[in-house]
Amino acid sequence: MLPKCPSCKNSLQFTQLRYRDPFPCPLCSQLLYIPHAYTVARTWAILLISAAGLYFIGLRGYSLVLGAILAWVPALILDAILVRAFFPPIIRTDKNITSNFTTLNL
Numbered sequence: 001m002l003p004k005c006p007s008c009k010n011s012l013q014f015t016q017l018r019y020r021d022p023f024p025c026p027l028c029s030q031l032l033y034i035p036h037a038y039t040v041a042r043t044w045a046i047l048l049i050s051a052a053g054l055y056f057i058g059l060r061g062y063s064l065v066l067g068a069i070l071a072w073v074p075a076l077i078l079d080a081i082l083v084r085a086f087f088p089p090i091i092r093t094d095k096n097i098t099s100n101f102t103t104l105n106l
């Protein structure tokens, strides 16, 4: 399942996505972005999932903490390669980037 442009519903290739900066939709040229909070939350969720997996195979205490940290990087790579195909990132249009903190929002 590929992520879609929220503006024109065009499917986006993963190579077209930018996680840090806004990027244009190749079809409608609408500026899109992946919310930073989403990226951070997904990264921490992957740590929790890898810790839970190690807990269920019997690791406890310091070995669980160390194992979860060591398993985090392979889990992130696994997420980037496989899992994102089933759970693509949230994409927003650039007009939502501005917040009440940066503009008067009149």
Ligand SMILES: [Zn+2]
Pocket (backbone or CB within 6 Å): 005, 006, 007, 008, 009, 010, 025, 026, 027, 028, 029, 030
């Ligand atoms: Zn589009």
